Amino acid sequence: MKFSKKALLKLKNKNKKLKPNKYKKLKRESLRGSVKGTKERPRLTVFRSNENIYAQIIDDIISKTIVSCSTLDRDIKLKVNNGRTCEASRCMGEKLAKLSLKKNITKIVFDRGPYLYHGRIKALADGARTGGLQF
Structure with a gap:
């Protein structure tokens, strides 16, 4: 149907x-x-599972992932015990911002997907903002 x-x-x-x-x-x-990502303002998309959270910055014009990060990364796992906390999401947002600034990306469009802007999604966005990204 x-x-x-x-x-x-x-x-x-x-x-x-x-x-x-x-x-x-x-x-x-x-x-x-x-929400569309361009070369000037790529799209930051988020996937949240029960255990971890994943984010990537995508240029939709060429359909290519520019930067990706998750709570499974070694740097974040060393800082935080559990990947399902807001603190882990905030650390991941800051690391994602650091990686994107190395690639000269400062302005992005935030794509929260089907998730509410609350909890871990909000913590990731706040971490990315403190890292230097502009939404």
Whole structure:
């Protein structure tokens, strides 16, 4: 069964025939439609799992990842015991900002994906801002 985006949102509101993964994909696509990365302002995208958090800076025009970082990186693992804390996300944001400044990237567009701007996502964004990136 194929539904339009409008129909999928109505079904989600009625809790009928819409699985969580379909809703997550729909939400991600609706946000990604308005957020595009260019050479001057690449897109910082975030993926959050239960154990770790991953981020990468992408140039959407050439579809290439410029910089990537995660809480599995050695530097961050040495600083923080657990990858699912806000402190780990903040450290990762600062490291990502340091890596992107080496590649002469100062301005970015933040793509939070289907996640709320709260908790670990917010901590990552704050860490990137303190590291020198401008959103």
